Amino acid sequence: MSYRYLLTVLATCAVLAAFAGRASAQDDPLAAITFSRTDVRIVEASSTTLEVHIAPPEDEDELQALGSGGQVVLEAEPAAVVTTEACSADEDADVALRIWSETEALLRDSDTGAITIDRHLRDYEGQPAELRLTACDDTSDYRDSSITLAFRAASLETQRGNVAAGPPARIQILNDDHVPVVEFGVRALTIDEGGSQTMAIVTDGELAGAVMQVAVEAAGDALISMQQRDQPLDENPDGSLAVELSVSGAAVLTVLADGDESLATGETKTATVKIVDANGAEIGEFDTLTVTVSGSTNVPALPLVGQLLQALLLAAAGARLYRRRNG
Numbered sequence: 392m393s394y395r396y397l398l399t400v401l402a403t404c405a406v407l408a409a410f411a412g413r414a415s416a417q418d419d420p421l422a423a424i425t426f427s428r429t430d431v432r433i434v435e436a437s438s439t440t441l442e443v444h445i446a447p448p449e450d451e452d453e454l455q456a457l458g459s460g461g462q463v464v465l466e467a468e469p470a471a472v473v474t475t476e477a478c479s480a481d482e483d484a485d486v487a488l489r490i491w492s493e494t495e496a497l498l499r500d501s502d503t504g505a506i507t508i509d510r511h512l513r514d515y516e517g518q519p520a521e522l523r524l525t526a527c528d529d530t531s532d533y534r535d536s537s538i539t540l541a542f543r544a545a546s547l548e549t550q551r552g553n554v555a556a557g558p559p560a561r562i563q564i565l566n567d568d569h570v571p572v573v574e575f576g577v578r579a580l581t582i583d584e585g586g587s588q589t590m591a592i593v594t595d596g597e598l599a600g601a602v603m604q605v606a607v608e609a610a611g612d613a614l615i616s617m618q619q620r621d622q623p624l625d626e627n628p629d630g631s632l633a634v635e636l637s638v639s640g641a642a643v644l645t646v647l648a649d650g651d652e653s654l655a656t657g658e659t660k661t662a663t664v665k666i667v668d669a670n671g672a673e674i675g676e677f678d679t680l681t682v683t684v685s686g687s688t689n690v691p692a693l694p695l696v697g698q699l700l701q702a703l704l705l706a707a708a709g710a711r712l713y714r715r716r717n718g
Contacts, residue, residue, distance in 0.1 A: 421455045421549070423448055424463065424542055425557030427519070435567045436528035441540075443508065443522065445515035445554060454516050457549055461512040463520070464546035465490075468539045470504025478527035487536050487564050489525040497522075505543065512547070512554060526564040533570045533598045534671040538562045571596030571640060573605055573666060574675030582615075582648040584687040590680060594640025594672065602640050602672045606631040611662030613684040614649040621645075631667050646682055654686040 427442035443463060447454045467473040472487040475497045479486055491497060496509035508520050541559035548554075576591035594602050607624075608631050609615060617624050617632065619642065624632040636642050646664070654660055664680040 419552070420448055420555035421457060421552040422446060423555045423557060424515075424547060426540070426560040429558050429560045431524065431560055431562045432565060433524060433526040433562065434565045435526045438523055438525040441522045441524055441560060442519040443515070444519045445512065448555065455551075457513045457516075457551065457554070461549050461554075462510065462546060463508045463512070464543035465506045465508070466541050466543050467504055467506070468541070472536065473504060473506075473538060475499045475506060478525060486527055488538055488562060489523075489527060490540075491523050491525070492521060493523065495520050495522070507546075512549060524562060532601050533566055533568045533596070535566050536564045538564070568598055569596055571599045571602055571669075571672040572675040573602060573636075573640070573669040573672050574677035575664075575666070575680045576677075577680065578677055579681045579683070580646060581683045581685065582646065583685050584648050584654055585650055586687075587645050587647040589643055589645050592634060592636070592642045592644065592666070594636065595675070596640070596672075599636075599640025600638045602636050602670050604636060604670050605634050605642075605666055605672075606668040607634055607664050608632065608667050609662055609664050611660070611682075613660035613662035613682060614651045614654075615662045615664075615682055615684065616647045616649055617664070618645045618647065619643070648682075648684040651684070651686070654684065656686045658686045660684050660686075 422445050424443065424445045427440075427444060431439060431441060433439050445454070445457075467488075467490075472485055474486045474489050475491055476489070478489050490506060492508075498507040498509055499505070500507075508522075510520060539559050539561055542556040544553075544556055547556055572595045573592065574595075576593050580588050580590055582588050592605060606627055606629075607617075609617070619634060624634060624644075627633050634642050634644065651660070660683075662682045662684070664682065666674050666678045
């Protein structure tokens with residue numbers, strides 16, 4: 392056996408032994424670290440307690456010695472909305488949650504947002520770390536927010552073995568602001584074929600400007616189309632139409648009664664426009680607009696080029712609908 396071959400065999404064995412040792416440490420942990428609860432709900436401007444426990448694995452009764460070194464690192468997602476400092480009084484601040492402690496020193500990494508509990512792993516035996524969670528008072532939005540707090544696995548490694556990380560904690564911050572209400576300004580419109588009328592979507596509430604967008608759907612026999620700022624409404628992935636709201640929570644739409652060869656003069660057809668999504672805001676009682684279109688002989692026929700263009704648009708719309716339903 393050559394000297395070089397012997398070295399190769401020894402190196403391979405060392406790698407396999409190290410890998411087996413690491414796998415064994417992961418499969419047979421010295422202890423388990425868990426949060427006292429994994430579903431936490433806090434109302435804005437209030438606090439609650441969350442503890443970090445280290446205990447023996449489920450199949451053991453006693454906690455093995457963990458040795459010196461090692462500090463638990465917590466990772467928050469999204470990290471940008473979590474702080475260890477006092478909540479800001481700025482209404483436009485993005486911070487939603489403060490994590491602090493009356494008994495532990497907490498160190499926050501300004502680059503990653505990770506929070507280190509300044510206590511050695513061995514010091515958790517019989518004495519959990521008590522954290523305080525404070526939901527900051529935020530008046531810039533009306534929606535609830537959710538934050539996930541998890542253990543960084545690398546911080547749980549020791550020379551004697553690893554500590555197994557328990558499930559993350561989901562922290563839901565319940566907004567205490569009044570939710571805005573979105574609805575149509577009117578319940579019904581009557582339009583002559585070939586004509587148009589404007590209607591408004593309005594939002595009531597102190598935080599009306601935070602809604603930003605709603606979605607509507609149109610259905611019925613009448614041929615109608617809608618525009619905002621002289622442009623057709625964009626289609627959402629689910630087929631609904633997107634309406635942008637102003638900083639005051641309002642939008643003005645133009646409803647057009649398109650030419651309909653099957654609609655005789657004096658006859659009427661109807662369509663409905665319904666608000667189907669309000670971006671987390673409430674949809675009010677005026678959630679549906681009824682559009683009645685009256686037939687008119689004064690609607691000029693489309694020239695040949697216009698007819699071809701309309702056919703192309705209808706074919707494209709049909710193709711999109713087919714792909715959406717069969718994709």
